[in-house]
Amino acid sequence: MTKQKKLALIIHSGTIDRLLCAFTLGSTAVAMDIETHLYFTFWGLNMLKKGAMEKAGLPATYKQYEEMLKTKLKEMNYPTPYEMLKRMKASGNVKIYACSPTMEMFGVTKETLIPEVDQIAGAAAFLDIASDADITLLV
Numbered sequence: 001m002t003k004q005k006k007l008a009l010i011i012h013s014g015t016i017d018r019l020l021c022a023f024t025l026g027s028t029a030v031a032m033d034i035e036t037h038l039y040f041t042f043w044g045l046n047m048l049k050k051g052a053m054e055k056a057g058l059p060a061t062y063k064q065y066e067e068m069l070k071t072k073l074k075e076m077n078y079p080t081p082y083e084m085l086k087r088m089k090a091s092g093n094v095k096i097y098a099c100s101p102t103m104e105m106f107g108v109t110k111e112t113l114i115p116e117v118d119q120i121a122g123a124a125a126f127l128d129i130a131s132d133a134d135i136t137l138l139v
Contacts, residue, residue: 005034008130010138011044016056016069016081019047022139023084029135030091037133038088039126041099044139046106048098048113053082082114089116097121097129 007029011022022038029036040048047053058066079087088094095118103109103120110120121129130136 005032005135006133007034007036008039008126008133008136009037010039010041010126010136011047012040012042012138014043014047014052014056015059016066017058017062018044018139019053019056019081020084023081023088025137025139026088026094027084030088030093033093034135036088036094037097037126037129038094039097039099039121039130041102041123045099045102045108047081048096048117049108050112050114053085054080056081085114085116095119095129097126099123099126 007026009022009026011018013019022044026036026038047056057063058069085096089096096116098108098113098117098120100120100122110117119125
């Protein structure tokens with residue numbers, strides 16, 4: 001019997017370009033039946049707050065392209081980052097973790113997080129999960 005492959009994805013940014021990158025990789029992994037673990041830390045963690053993903057924009061360096069990007073994504077019927085996350089979660093093959101030290105640092109509480117979050121975990125707990133991952137990425 002073949003062992004299921006495993007992806008550990010660390011999401012540290014809250015910009016729409018990085019969220020779309022992370023969620024495209026995560027969605028593809030799910031479609032390939034790869035067990036997927038998403039760890040949100042630093043500014044990525046802020047995207048787990050209710051309503052935050054809908055406000056995600058481009059970083060200052062690319063801000064002038066933000067409207068064009070959002071218009072093009074809408075024309076393409078591309079799902080929003082939160083829609084992508086909910087679809088991944090619905091697959092049953094994704095676990096979502098919120099970084100506990102970052103929560104404390106930014107004053108984020110469990111009650112302010114989206115319901116898709118599975119676990120609040122520190123770095124050691126996530127590294128234990130990621131230690132046997134076939135693929136580990138930082139976005």
